[in-house]
Amino acid sequence: MTDELQQTTKLVLERGYLASLGIVDEHGPWVADVIYIADEDLNLYWMSTPERRHSRAIDSGHNHVAAAIAVTQSADQPDEGLQISGVAKRVEQPSLELLKQWMRKKRKPLTSAIGAVLTDHVWYQLMPDRIELIYQEKFGYDRQKVL
Secondary structure (H helix, E strand, C coil): CCHHHHHHHHHHHHHCCEEEEEEEECCEEEEEEEEEEECCCCCEEEEECCCCHHHHHHHCCCCEEEEEEECCCCCCCCCEEEEEEEEEEEECCCCHHHHHHHHHHHCCCCHHHHHHHHHCCEEEEEEEEEEEEEEHHHHCCCCEECC
16 A cells, blocks of 8 residues: 555545444344544444444454445535445453544543443444545546555
């Protein structure tokens, strides 16, 4: 991966807010929107309750997942987004930094999420094995393979 592709991918991850997470379980395919954050290695993280269908699927071993992130908001903007596939897992000992970063993305004070985190939410991580970048401004309609 070139530095330009990595930097552009990080920019798109920072500008995005929701990832549409696709799973397949014993009942078939399912998509759920999650508010995500990303680390330097392009891993995605989100919080969810273990009772949600996507969480149950990941926890029960249906953990090869896909995600789509669309940053483009209107037809007059250039296409910008990511297509990602990889393996997801529950994060057993999340760091406080994850929560801080997630709350900054939501633009809310840290104290407003403490109750949810301590009672019923858990963290999940998507470790990508494939990332395709859509960035029309630089690359036209050619998707760029990042991973």
